[in-house]
Amino acid sequence: MKLAFTLFKYFPYGGLQKDMWRIAHACADLGHQVEIFCGVWQGEKPIQMPVYELGKKGWSNHTKNRRFSERFAAAIAEKNFDQVIGFDRLPGLDWYYAADSCFKAKKISPWYALTPRVRHFLRVEASVFGRQSSTQLLMISQAEMASYQQCYQTQSERFYLLPPGISPDRIAPKNSDEIATATRQMLGIEDEQKLLLMVGSGFKTKGVDRSIRALAELPSEQRQRVQLKIAGQDSPERYLALAKKLGVASQVEFLGGRDDVPSLLLAADLLIHPAYRENTGTVLLEAMVAGTPVLASEVCGYSHYIRDYSMGFVVPSPLQLSLLSQQLSVLLFNSQIDWQANGRHFANTADIFSMPVRAAELITGSAQ
Template sequence: MKLAFCLFKYFPFGGLQRDFLRIAEACQRRGHSIDVFTTCWEGEVPAGFDVHLLPVSSLTNHGRSLAFGKALSERLGVAAYDAVIGFNKLTGLDVYFAADPCFAAKVRHKHGFLYRLSNRYRIYAALEKAVFGPESATEILLISEVEKPHFIGHYGTAENRFHALPPGICRDRKAPDNPLQERNNFRREFGFSDAAQLLLMVGSGFKTKGLDRSIQALAALPELTRKNAFLLVVGQGDAAPFLRLARKLGVDDHLKFYGGRNDVPRFLFGADLLLQPSYYENTGTAIVEAIVAGLPVLATANCGYAHYVTESNAGLLAPEPFVQEQFNELLLQMLTSSGREAWRRSALDFASRADLFSLPEKAADIIESVALRSHR
């Protein structure tokens, strides 16, 4: 079969981008040909992928989204594909990978009437309706149940169009057979002592991930605890405003940025605690990656994957609405608790029993079924 995968931008360290790549590769392993349509591709192109760059120009993100959709429609109109799979909201999709929250619900809670008169609103609302509206036939790959009621409530989307997927955690995140050696090797290489308390954040988009909340919690630790605590940040983003905040709070020497990396498992194995105090998170893949690695988690309850922390007993959740002082107390509790080993064992036990890995294969199953249906 000939499959078209569409996403606005590809770069190696984005969660959506990683999911796209693994799903496309799963389809390729089944013998299907893979065409990719995007505005930008950073990094190596996998063997056998045919990447089509669609240059678009606009002064705004919503303008670029609209231009990409128009250019994509023109290209797809002159080629025959068995299925068109989108990772951003676009018209004409057979399958949509729902990585983003419901735009209509977000607008209703955060913006007034005047915002709904803007071009930005009209464009994004139209693209979302093209996917979720009742007249659409797009099948929806759902990675978090959190947003499903919003889509159904706003658009009347048929229940049978949603296909729930398990997390797609890479198996290299699984805890090694020699965890203590991996931990010690990491600390030697990056210059941390055995006594250092390493707090880890993973993911691009530092503002949404709540990096400012983690920095404030780090600064609020008692002096003796804070002296040995370091916040490690892995991912792409603008570090400057967060470094300014850390300097203002006197913890800039305890904040380390490592950029986007391919060796994330080493950080998971070397750290003491994962922090995920997101303002909003449709999923929060790093939460499940940490559980698989045996790393205790402190996250906000509004993350789509927060329920895995509760189900696995692998850490603590900061309830909504978020209160910074409460998060500070939870961080201190986890750093000084004697229960960290119990959290680690519970996480590993849960990871050995739950399906946390098969997202690419399940997504490929659904894509194939949609493509076969179009043939019939």
């Protein structure tokens, strides 16, 4: 089959982008021809499949997205693709990978609903999920599937719920202790210090402010021993200002986008992920199979795995900062749980690796 994959922007540290990369390669591994169309591509390009950068011009995001949609439709018009797979909402898709939450379900004021931005996003969302659409839907969140159905009365047979799809190389290797020690030395973490790690691009939605505030609320003798490192691609200025205001600037460092996330997870004493919105939260599972405990907000779609496999604590909604800080203290300084043993059990028993292959089988019609 000849397949067209499309997304607005590719950069190597985004969760959606990583999923697109893995699904595209899974389709290619099944013997199919894959071509990728995007607005902007940053980082390494795949060797065995062409990438076409169509640009994203416009003063606003919705204008950029609309113009990209027009250019994409023109680019594929005469290429005779068998399937068109979108990782952002566009009209005319055969398959849509639903990594974003339902826009229509958000609380939108009446005046804001009349703006061109909102009308555009509602229109393209309806073109994908509306009953008049034939787009097949690859879902990664049971809760979001229900939300879309409630808002658009989407036919149930169009939904396909995928399992998680983390890479097996996230599992702690036999020499994990050596890797952890070397990584902590590289980061300047002393023996008596605790490494608190955040991973993710999009600092506002991931809850970086909550992590800094929770750190600042720790008892003084504990707070002084914690170093918060944040890996991800975004602008850190406002959060550095917050850390300075709260008196923890010397304990907060932004590492930028990283290629060594597996090593960071092995080195960390705790992964913190108090997101405001998170459809899934793949990094939660990556930390767990590395044997690292997780402190996350309940909104994360994958947070139930933390409870199910006793790998940390899930802060219920609405999130209370005092409880977040309290559990941060417990997990860093007062836990007696064998996290590595629990992580090995999780990696050996949970279906958390098969998403790319399952998605590829559905797209190409080879699913059993």
